[in-house]
Amino acid sequence: QKEVEQDPGPLSxxxxxIVSLNCTYSNSAFQYxxxxxxxxxxxxxxxxxTYSSGNKEDGRFTAQVDKSSKYIxxxxxxxxxxxxxxxxxxxxxxxxxKLVFGKGTKLTVNP
Amino acid sequence: xxxxxxTPSHQVTQMGQEVILRCVPISNHLxxxxxxxxxxxxxxxxxxxxxxxxxxxxxxxxxxxxxxRPDGSNFTLxxxxxxxxxxxxxxxxxxxxxxxxxxxxxxxxxxxxxL
Numbered sequence: 001q002k003e004v005e006q007d008p009g010p011l012s013x014x015x016x017x018i019v020s021l022n023c024t025y026s027n028s029a030f031q032y033x034x035x036x037x038x039x040x041x042x043x044x045x046x047x048x049x050t051y052s053s054g055n056k057e058d059g060r061f062t063a064q065v066d067k068s069s070k071y072i073x074x075x076x077x078x079x080x081x082x083x084x085x086x087x088x089x090x091x092x093x094x095x096x097x098k099l100v101f102g103k104g105t106k107l108t109v110n111p
Numbered sequence: 112x113x114x115x116x117x118t119p120s121h122q123v124t125q126m127g128q129e130v131i132l133r134c135v136p137i138s139n140h141l142x143x144x145x146x147x148x149x150x151x152x153x154x155x156x157x158x159x160x161x162x163x164x165x166x167x168x169x170x171x172x173x174x175x176x177x178x179x180r181p182d183g184s185n186f187t188l189x190x191x192x193x194x195x196x197x198x199x200x201x202x203x204x205x206x207x208x209x210x211x212x213x214x215x216x217x218x219x220x221x222x223x224x225x226l
Contacts, residue, residue, distance in 0.1 A: 043115075043202050043217035044154065097159035098167055099210070101153050101154040101155075103153050
């Protein structure tokens, strides 16, 4: 079983739509959860960082963690064409400096 | 806003040659990392570095790879004898307090092409 699974998409939505991006993970020792955005041929850019179950909101972005189901989500409200990118979930466990990434979901927001 | 920088942006080399990829982490950060991303694949962890030594490394980081902090600002990744399969984007990252209290900030990457 892969450590982190993420549907690669691609996902195409109209401008203004609510976008839901998801990852599942297999290791219950994972404690810290991040979402990165990556534009083509660029480095990952941190969007959200959380270490507890529940929701964390930052502007149009909401990160949700369900540790009991080993499931994390990123919601984007009122999506914009500038949100078009690949979204990567990244997870790590306590005591480790290693981030384990999902494969990324490619999102296109159409004007 | 402070950012991680990497040079060169693109490096082309012949198989068997040595390459050094350079990174300047964010100035007050203490933890440094290298990741790589083969085209179309996941970002993969290579190594973490803290207090002038490797703190963690992956199975990818074999004897062909080494890291160094030669001065107070640079962090380098050396590949001694490049192989075709080393062709990838290499990302440097840094963190102020490490993943247990902070997160990692990534540079723009160096695209390595091995011919």
